[in-house]
Amino acid sequence: MVPSAAQLAWQREELAMFVHLGMNTFTDREWGDGTEDPTLFDPARLDARQWARVARENGFGTLVLTAKHHDGFCLWPTATTTHSVAASPWSAGSGDVVREAAEALRGRGDPVRALLLRPGTGTTRATAAAAATTTSTSPSSP
Secondary structure, eight states: OOOOHHHHHHHHTOOEEEEOOSHHHHHTOSOOOSOSOGGGOOOTTOOHHHHHHHHHHTTOSEEEEEEEOTTOOBSSOOSSOSSBGGGSSGGGGTOOHHHHHHHHHHHTTOOOEEEEEOTTSOEEEEOOTTGGGSSSSOSOOO
8 A cells, every 4th residue: 555645744744742631631630531510621821822833843743632532522612512612611612722723733834633532432533624624613523
């Protein structure tokens, strides 16, 4: 099998910075179970531009945001669950971490990628370039 151009580009990036921001950031627990109160999520000083800058300054070819961790908390507003930023006080419930990260990365000309983890199953890697362009429907929640 011959790798595609996109697969070769991914391999050439060599280093990837993973950003894990979610409910556990605010519950001080290593593992969440999906029963956390979404009103605890309030990243008052969130600065996705800093993430993009630090990634580039330190030689990371890409930054991957864990947009939905195994606990099911979605870092974008979605109608498919109440376990998302839409139910949090952050930005009066209209915040979208995925959108902010995508805008910060695109502003630097960097690739946009997100990691979606399904509760109790393996992982689903998704390039969120298309999904992160919308605010209320980005990425779909299985």
